[in-house]
Amino acid sequence: MPNSLTESISLILSLDKDLIDITLLTLRITLSSLTLSIIIGLPIGTLLGLSRHIPARGFIMAFLYTGMGLPPVVVGLVVFILLSRSGPMGHLEWLFSPNAMILAQTIIALPIIVGLTMASTGSTHPSLPQQVTSLGATKLQTAITILSESKYGLLAAIAATYGRIVAEVGAVLLVGGNIETKTRVLTTAIVLETRKGAFGFALGLGLILLTITFVANIILLRFGNWNNDQR
Amino acid sequence: MINDNNQLLYNINNLHQIYNGRTILNINHLSIYKQEILAIVGPNGAGKSTLLRILNFLEAAHNGQIYFDGESIEKTPSIHTIRKVAMMFQNPQLLNKSVRSNIEYGLKLRGKRSNELVLQETLKNVGLNQYAQNKVSSLSGGELQRVAIARTLILNTKAxxxxxxxxxxxxYNTDLIEQLIRTHHKLHKSTIVLVTHNLHQARRLAHRCALLLDGNLIEISSTKDFFEKPNDKRVSEFIHGKIIY
Structure with missing residues (x-):
């Protein structure tokens, strides 16, 4: 174990090319999925959070909360079937490509970001939208104000979504195939290296995974000015 | 006479508001003049806040005709019309920002830059000039209420x-807010509709007073007549605390 740790640290410090490639691909796929999830999920979550009287709201919430626990391998399997040559999206030829991985991760991430955004915007005072409107806000301005008021909850939603995406292994292994230089990301590489007995390299990958998650959270916290702006 | 020509800001006929089959408001006619201060009193659940929300176009009436400043109000009036009215809620919710940002908020929504002199004057009037940069979470209840009224007054809306x-x-805070209302009215001649449980306050501030009971407008008259020689027995009973709900 100490040897493996030393080996992993020296690998990171030597800026091993394979390590850098895997890290960059991980970042690319994670950030793409996160961006897509935010673009799609934030407005839906806000709408659900603010529309307290929409029909079947309880059912939608139950559906979303179930989605938060969606098994990644099941998502991977469904995306695999959709993208396979005979599947309805086979013509895209995305299987075993980063696009397939982004698609799978976005599907996994969406219920999390929608659900947490809905909870966050919905927890503002029920009369806040009306009060904001009474001061002259348009519907868009009201939504933006509510989002701004739910800033901490939204940052937590983004952090949770990022964490789920970056640590995901089952779905990306299925639809990406863990192909070297093409679809190998940190999590799938850790699985492979562990199976090979290359614990040093696997640990190095794990350390990088933890580091980029930590850095991402620091950036999020700074963005939210969390240190000196708490309620 | 309220203004030079007794011009109406609101002219309301056959206003009905119904929630879940229950009639909340049933007002045959209500005129609100430009530049007047109208106090609406009544027990809890009389429909006062609902009426204010309708006057603020926050909710559409079940039926009835509402004319605002000569314009017939449809279900959703234009943002231009909406911005002629501002409302301070019973439990104002401030934004998790500084005192200054809260006061400037409505102006920013309108794409206006706040005049520094006006802003400083407003802050001074509400006694919060030293706390302009403070987060509202650090303020007391009275200070929060003052921020809430300042952010409404600074908009200089018609109503x-x-x-x-x-x-x-x-x-102390009650007197300060009453002074703000008086000064604002004197300077800007806005129409002010005040819902209050404080009959003394209604008497001190309003030109006219109205009593709402169970959604019905029982009487609307000059403040003097309302308190000294009301036409309806129920007004007298309400003023003397004899109506029990």
Whole structure:
């Protein structure tokens, strides 16, 4: 174990090319999925959070909360079937490509970001939208104000979504195939290296995974000015 | 006479509001003049806040005709019309920002830059000039209420709707807010509709008073007549605390 740790640290410090490639691909796929999830999920979550009287709201919430626990391998399997040559999206030829991985991760991430955004915007005072409107806000301005008021909850939603995406292994292994230089990301590489007995390299990958998650959270916290702006 | 030509800001006929099959408001006619201060009193659940929300176009009436400043109001009026009215809620919710940002908020929504002199004057009037950069979370209840009224007054809207602006305030803060309302009215001649449980306050501030009971407008008359020689027996009973709900 100490040897493996030393080996992993020296690998990171030597800026091993394979390590850098895997890290960059991980970042690319994670950030793409996160961006897509935010673009799609934030407005839906806000709408659900603010529309307290929409029909079947309880059912939608139950559906979303179930989605938060969606098994990644099941998502991977469904995306695999959709993208396979005979599947309805086979013509895209995305299987075993980063696009397939982004698609799978976005599907996994969406219920999390929608659900947490809905909870966050919905927890503002029920009369806040009306009060904001009474001061002259348009519907868009009201939504933006509510989002701004739910800033901490939204940052937590983004952090949770990022964490789920970056640590995901089952779905990306299925639809990406863990192909070297093409679809190998940190999590799938850790699985492979562990199976090979290359614990040093696997640990190095794990350390990088933890580091980029930590850095991402620091950036999020700074963005939210969390240190000196708490309620 | 309220203004030079007794011009109406609101002209309301056959107003009905129904929630879940229950009639909340049933007003045959209500005129609100430009530049007047109208106090609406009545027990809890009389429909006062609902009426204010309708006057603020926050909710559409079940039926009835509403004319605002000569314009017939449809279900959703234009943002231009909406911005002619501002309302201070009974429990104002401030934004988790500084005192200054909260006061400037409505102006920013309108794409206006706040005049620094006006802003400083407003802050001074509400006694919060030293706390301009403070987060509202650090303020007391009375200070929060003052920020809430300041952010409404600074908009200089044609109509100002105040829903129990001094509820739960001590006499000092109550007096301060009443002075703000008086000064604002004197300077800007806005129409002010004030919902209050404080009959003394209604008497001190309003040109006219109205009693709402179970959604019905029982009487609307000059403040003097309302308190000294009301036409309806129920007004007298309400003023003397004899109506029990």
């Amino acid at each position: 100002l709707l105040l829903d129990e602006p001094t509820s739960n305030l001590d006499p």
